[in-house]
Amino acid sequence: MTGTTHAATDRAANDPVEHDRDASSSAGQDPVQATAHATGRFVWDHLPSIVVVSVAWFLASLPVVTLGPATVGAYRAVLSLRAGDGLDRDAVRATVRSQFVHAALLGLFPLVLVGISVHYALAYLTTGAVVAGALAVAGTYVALYAMLVLVPTFVGLARGEDVTRALWDGYRWTARNAVETMVLGTVTVALLAITSLGTVAAVLLFAGVACAFHVEFLTGIDDEITLTGDQ
Numbered sequence: 001m002t003g004t005t006h007a008a009t010d011r012a013a014n015d016p017v018e019h020d021r022d023a024s025s026s027a028g029q030d031p032v033q034a035t036a037h038a039t040g041r042f043v044w045d046h047l048p049s050i051v052v053v054s055v056a057w058f059l060a061s062l063p064v065v066t067l068g069p070a071t072v073g074a075y076r077a078v079l080s081l082r083a084g085d086g087l088d089r090d091a092v093r094a095t096v097r098s099q100f101v102h103a104a105l106l107g108l109f110p111l112v113l114v115g116i117s118v119h120y121a122l123a124y125l126t127t128g129a130v131v132a133g134a135l136a137v138a139g140t141y142v143a144l145y146a147m148l149v150l151v152p153t154f155v156g157l158a159r160g161e162d163v164t165r166a167l168w169d170g171y172r173w174t175a176r177n178a179v180e181t182m183v184l185g186t187v188t189v190a191l192l193a194i195t196s197l198g199t200v201a202a203v204l205l206f207a208g209v210a211c212a213f214h215v216e217f218l219t220g221i222d223d224e225i226t227l228t229g230d231q
């Protein structure tokens with residue numbers, strides 16, 4: 001998921017979102033502040049498209065089994081906006097079709113783990129069995145970690161990577177960036193909580209803003225690691 005120094009430099013030179021990040025970093029902001037600033041500017045500049053992405057993601061996710069493909073499609077839409085291609089619906093459709101099966105299976109995996117955890121939690125409340133309680137906690141932890149791994153994985157799928165490469169890169173990114181992974185999850189939960197204060201806002205904004213933040217955050221961390229490693 002990391003590129004070369006020259007690729008990162010060229011992208012920063014041509015991408016207004018990267019210019020915002022560079023300006024924020026030079027002003028002494030930490031990476032989260034810089035990402036939030038760049039994401040806010042990106043969302044403001046593409047607000048109608050962000051609304052379309054959010055609503056489409058919400059409707060496409062309603063069957064639950066399509067949660068993974070819907071998320072990959074949302075990431076692809078954000079990537080096309082960042083590349084200056086506008087909301088490239090053809091690219092989104094092509095990506096979703098090519099990655100549908102893998103994304104659907106990956107998206108269901110943490111949901112299955114949550115279901116298992118709930119089962120053991122209910123068993124613990126009913127019987128008081130320590131083993132059931134431990135399994136409920138362990139299952140919840142694994143489910144949360146799987147959700148975090150799926151963020152860079154789905155971004156990789158949206159970029160056209162094969163599922164094996166995307167999943168491996170997603171696992172490796174979370175393993176190597178433990179603090180950043182926690183920040184990613186915390187900010188996502190915060191965005192959901194804030195937008196959920198108004199039901200309509202959750203539908204109109206959550207998915208688009210969250211995906212924009214994820215892509216910007218992952219891109220920024222990868223570029224920082226690349227530049228640091230090549231120095």
